Amino acid sequence: MRVLLALGGNAMTNAAGRAAPQDQIAAAAVAMEAVAGLLERDVEVLITHGNGPQVGNLLTKNELAASVVPPVPLDWCGAQTQATVGFVLMNALDAALVRRGIRRRTAAVVTRTLVASDDSGFIRPTKPIGRHLPAEEAEVLIGHGQTWEDRGKGWRRVVASPEPLDIIDGPVVRSLVEAGFVVVANGGGGIPVVREPDGSLRGIEAVIDKDLGAALLADTVGADVLVIGTDVPHAVLNYGTPDAKDVGTVTAGQLRAFAAEGHFASGSMGPKVEAACRFVERGGTRAVITDLDHIATAVCGDAGTVVVAS
């Protein structure tokens, strides 16, 4: 069984969402212990991850230091987070494998994802990145031309998030998997690139949704199962109300109907639900949305919100 595990922000930050190096190293250790457990059971695992906190922090650093060192664009920041998070995850996984006496090589691949230059996501920013701020601080940055939104946890910057169309470096990832490497790839949904009229690729300033990127990567590498690791054990109907109800096993059609009724927030559970539906509709065996504690049982469909085609 080939499983793609998509790690959400909680797997790369502390409980409060802080992404200091020690927080990321500690969170990666927990997540990679679960991955090592799967590898011990001979499950073939690939890993992808979010980068929302990291890429937003890096963008802010660039902007603050712009008068001292040349700033780099958002797609460069995305590339840097793929490399850094990949390095942290590899170190954590190598340590977990050594503890269990498992001999496997790990690899982190910087990957590019094709997007359309006329994607509507470039007109209406939707992807939250970086830290949360109080309204008065966000207002100053809005005055400087940035887009910030409050989705209930404080104000957060939002940037363009186009649809992922093709993982340019997918065949490299697949080759490494088939050669026996445990691969970390397509972090942050991939570095967004557009195709120029002469056929060359150019980076473009955006952050792709990592869950939608994960659904595409899962297709590209022929994964049987997509596990989307987040901070809750299930998708929930009527979330935060007395009528809240966990979603167990569900078809993509049923889950899309729940989404159409407005049950899943656009910046959080919504893209996970969409990614899970896309994956099974394109032939995946099952997609599971759950928390890190349930990854081991989720791969067999025994935990979380289990999405099947029909």
Ligand SMILES: NC(=O)OP(=O)(O)O
């Ligand atoms: N790129 C992305 O979707 O990252 P997060 O999941 O961390 O927001």
